[in-house]
Amino acid sequence: AQTVTQSQPEMSVxxxxxxxxxxxxxxxxxxxxxxxxxxxxxxxxxxxxxxxAYKQQNATENRFSVNFQKAAKSFSLKxxxxxxxxxxxxxxxxxxxxxxxxxxxxxxxxxxxLSVKP
Amino acid sequence: EAQVTQNPRYLITVTGKKLxxxxxxxxxxxxMSWYRQDPGLGLRQIYxxxxxxxxxxGDVPEGYKVSRKEKRNFPLILESPSPNQTSLYFCxxxxxxxxxxxxxxxxxxxxxx
Numbered sequence: 001a002q003t004v005t006q007s008q009p010e011m012s013v014x015x016x017x018x019x020x021x022x023x024x025x026x027x028x029x030x031x032x033x034x035x036x037x038x039x040x041x042x043x044x045x046x047x048x049x050x051x052x053a054y055k056q057q058n059a060t061e062n063r064f065s066v067n068f069q070k071a072a073k074s075f076s077l078k079x080x081x082x083x084x085x086x087x088x089x090x091x092x093x094x095x096x097x098x099x100x101x102x103x104x105x106x107x108x109x110x111x112x113x114l115s116v117k118p
Numbered sequence: 119e120a121q122v123t124q125n126p127r128y129l130i131t132v133t134g135k136k137l138x139x140x141x142x143x144x145x146x147x148x149x150m151s152w153y154r155q156d157p158g159l160g161l162r163q164i165y166x167x168x169x170x171x172x173x174x175x176g177d178v179p180e181g182y183k184v185s186r187k188e189k190r191n192f193p194l195i196l197e198s199p200s201p202n203q204t205s206l207y208f209c210x211x212x213x214x215x216x217x218x219x220x221x222x223x224x225x226x227x228x229x230x231x
Contacts (some may be wrong), residue, residue: 093161098217104149104151109160
């Protein structure tokens, strides 16, 4: 069975600084997806970034980038130029690749509560 | 607007009183699922459905039921709620050919006293 571990329950960063959130996972699958979701106080689940395991290049989305280390089963999220609006719970998640309409189950980590301080 | 809706958004109820949380999506997605979120545990899948009349258990199905009579709707039923079902619940959907595109509902905060 797959597992996802986020070992940092809480983190804080000063506005405009850079912060890295850690995530490790365990799987015997070779083809899968990894995600970072943001959950602000509104509780809405917002996709931050997605990485396909077969792609060696790390995904980036504006100020958000990942460091994907497949052999080490590590998937960290770097937030550059942190903004007050980045304050939220962040979840790392895993999904194994499936064939058409064979499901889309996400396995989530425990979450990291990030506070951006002015 | 493409969206997943859930109702109610907040619910306080008492032990044993049957309740239903509705979930509806307007994107013609085949796959739908329910998750519960608890502090320190992240989100865990309760039930899922791959299409109309096709449902199956997720990781934490005890105490829950679901049905999928129409493609757009996937209600979560708690026949006899207990305090350990106090949680934040999310419905999600995705298209059959792009399972990695998950659309989440806004969440339902349930408190069972």
